[in-house]
Amino acid sequence: MTLLEIDGLDIDFGRRRVPAVRDLSLRLEAGGRLGIIGESGSGKTVTALAVMGLLPENAHVRGSIRWQGTELLGLPERDLAALRGNAMSMVFQEPMTALDPTMRVGRQVAEAYLLHRGEATTPARERVLAMLAEVGLDDPERVADGYPHQLSGGQRQRVVMAMALVNSPDLVICDEPTTALDVTVQARVLATLDRVLDAERAACLFISHDLAVVSQVCEQVVVMLEGRIVEAGPVSELFGDPRHPYTAGLVATARLDLVEPGSRLPTVEDFYAERGTP
Amino acid sequence: MSEPLYRVDDLHRTYRNGGREVRALAGVDLALERGQRLGIVGESGSGKSTLIRLMAGLDRPTAGQVWFEGTRVDTLPERRLGFLRAEVQLVFQDPRSSLNPRMRVGDIITEPLRSRLVRRALPPDTDHRARLAEVLAAVDLPADAGDRFPHEFSGGQRQRIAIARALAPRPTVLIADEPVSALDVSVRAQVLNLLTDLVAARELTLVVVSHDLMVVRHLCDRLVVLQGGLVVEQGATAGVFAAPATGYTRSLLAAIPRIRS
Numbered sequence: 001m002t003l004l005e006i007d008g009l010d011i012d013f014g015r016r017r018v019p020a021v022r023d024l025s026l027r028l029e030a031g032g033r034l035g036i037i038g039e040s041g042s043g044k045t046v047t048a049l050a051v052m053g054l055l056p057e058n059a060h061v062r063g064s065i066r067w068q069g070t071e072l073l074g075l076p077e078r079d080l081a082a083l084r085g086n087a088m089s090m091v092f093q094e095p096m097t098a099l100d101p102t103m104r105v106g107r108q109v110a111e112a113y114l115l116h117r118g119e120a121t122t123p124a125r126e127r128v129l130a131m132l133a134e135v136g137l138d139d140p141e142r143v144a145d146g147y148p149h150q151l152s153g154g155q156r157q158r159v160v161m162a163m164a165l166v167n168s169p170d171l172v173i174c175d176e177p178t179t180a181l182d183v184t185v186q187a188r189v190l191a192t193l194d195r196v197l198d199a200e201r202a203a204c205l206f207i208s209h210d211l212a213v214v215s216q217v218c219e220q221v222v223v224m225l226e227g228r229i230v231e232a233g234p235v236s237e238l239f240g241d242p243r244h245p246y247t248a249g250l251v252a253t254a255r256l257d258l259v260e261p262g263s264r265l266p267t268v269e270d271f272y273a274e275r276g277t278p
Numbered sequence: 279m280s281e282p283l284y285r286v287d288d289l290h291r292t293y294r295n296g297g298r299e300v301r302a303l304a305g306v307d308l309a310l311e312r313g314q315r316l317g318i319v320g321e322s323g324s325g326k327s328t329l330i331r332l333m334a335g336l337d338r339p340t341a342g343q344v345w346f347e348g349t350r351v352d353t354l355p356e357r358r359l360g361f362l363r364a365e366v367q368l369v370f371q372d373p374r375s376s377l378n379p380r381m382r383v384g385d386i387i388t389e390p391l392r393s394r395l396v397r398r399a400l401p402p403d404t405d406h407r408a409r410l411a412e413v414l415a416a417v418d419l420p421a422d423a424g425d426r427f428p429h430e431f432s433g434g435q436r437q438r439i440a441i442a443r444a445l446a447p448r449p450t451v452l453i454a455d456e457p458v459s460a461l462d463v464s465v466r467a468q469v470l471n472l473l474t475d476l477v478a479a480r481e482l483t484l485v486v487v488s489h490d491l492m493v494v495r496h497l498c499d500r501l502v503v504l505q506g507g508l509v510v511e512q513g514a515t516a517g518v519f520a521a522p523a524t525g526y527t528r529s530l531l532a533a534i535p536r537i538r539s
Contacts, residue, residue: 039462039463039464039465040433040462153322182321182322182489183321183489183490183491183530183533183534183535184321184529184530184533185321186533186535187532187533187535190535209462209463210463210535211463211537212534212535212536212537212538213535215536215537215538216535216538235538239537246464249464249467250463250464251537252467253463253464253466253467254463254537255537256492256493256495256496257492257495257534257536259496261495261496261497261499261515261516262474262496262497264471264474265467265470265471265496266467267464267465267467267468267471268464268465268467269468
């Protein structure tokens with residue numbers, strides 16, 4: 001059964017019905033990896049929040065989001081809460097805002113675990129330490145007993161990944177998980193994510209504005225522009241032969257390594273001028 | 279031998295952070311010739327931003343010297359730094375926070391011209407309106423942009439406004455701190471093209487700080503690699519990319535995300 005199916009999703013905000021997402025459809029199979037690329041305001045994050053049932057109250061949602069065949073739209077909050085953090089979880093861009101600065105790291109990861117297990121099950125600490133080790137933190141005991149501010153940015157993002165993965169979810173939504181990190185740290189965190197997703201057999205919805213980063217993690221990708229999907233397909237095809245002028249512009253800009261330094265870079269506008277607006 | 283435009287000698291900067299000493303720069307030497315385009319790369323905490331703040335006279339070193347056009351600037355009192363404030367201009371990473379949201383774009387761009395310090399270093403007959411129109415045209419913004427507020431513009435346009443402001447006092451040196459990092463990928467190319475064109479047309483000396491090595495490769499002919507407040511490698515950009523001399527530079531280059539297909 002398909003893990004996640006979205007059909008004809010429309011999302012507007014507020015009384016003036018400002019459109020955020022238009023007629024969006026996508027499929028994600030169990031264990032699959034789908035990248036969502038687009039710039040700020042294109043509707044990537046709003047789509048992710050809709051799947052998680054985390055949209056603010058002024059959002060108007062139409063269409064269908066099915067989780068293993070069950071319609072999520074209109075599901076009572078109680079049922080959504082049972083899924084959230086358990087069957088599906090989310091990694092946000094800024095780990096410092098995703099973590100509570102006043103709580104020890106181990107307790108925060110344990111909280112996510114116990115929320116869905118109850119206090120009586122297997123000792124949480126064991127599971128937490130194992131998870132911290134799995135996301136590549138060298139000294140899990142010390143990390144667990146420390147506070148977020150004592151960790152580096154990369155370590156914090158690993159902790160957030162541990163929280164997202166501690167309940168062995170079927171789907172992990174990553175929203176720009178490495179954008180705030182240094183390139184060297186980013187490369188290591190992405191490699192870890194790739195490995196842990198495989199080990200946990202979790203599917204991934206990976207949101208990013210960075211084509212190269214998406215290509216490191218995902219097989220399939222959709223490109224969003226102004227709330228709509230303008231292009232979709234396997235990563236290699238889409239990057240090798242982009243159809244939409246916007247995608248062509250994105251790919252050209254992402255390949256700075258292919259152009260002569262100092263030469264004029266092709267812009268998205270150039271491709272619109274060349275190919276016309278589809 | 280002629281004096282370089284910028285000379286930085288054995289520069290140290292130590293911050294105190296709640297009793298703990300943080301050494302941001304631990305002895306940096308640097309020479310920058312007029313017309314060069316210098317890229318400064320390194321991870322966060324390597325001292326990149328501290329170095330440009332000291333070069334721009336926005337901060338004072340703990341030890342060492344900064345020379346600009348043969349004048350030692352790190353010891354000059356603020357009231358005598360007007361020439362540096364006019365000749366060296368900065369563009370920051372995030373135009374949302376570097377532009378005052380309550381000021382009209384025209385006032386933002388001409389603000390450097392009205393500064394008491396900078397004014398003295400400029401020709402006395404500088405016509406603000408003419409200068410505004412000229413720099414708006416130079417960054418491809420419409421002539422009426424000056425009457426509007428920053429929030430009415432997109433991220434890429436706001437970075438153009440920041441660049442226009444930097445150009446207003448006709449600087450010799452443009453220092454850009456992560457100029458395209460906060461911009462959407464689709465407008466990055468435009469802003470990079472704009473910077474390339476402006477630097478060539480106005481014969482600017484360019485200093486670019488970035489964690490993105492591909493941006494630095496594109497904009498800069500010289501490269502300095504910082505690690506832990508020290509220069510670990512420097513040279514011609516093409517040379518460093520082709521044959522990095524240190525393991526640290528190699529690891530930075532290896533970490534550049536590439537499209538995997």
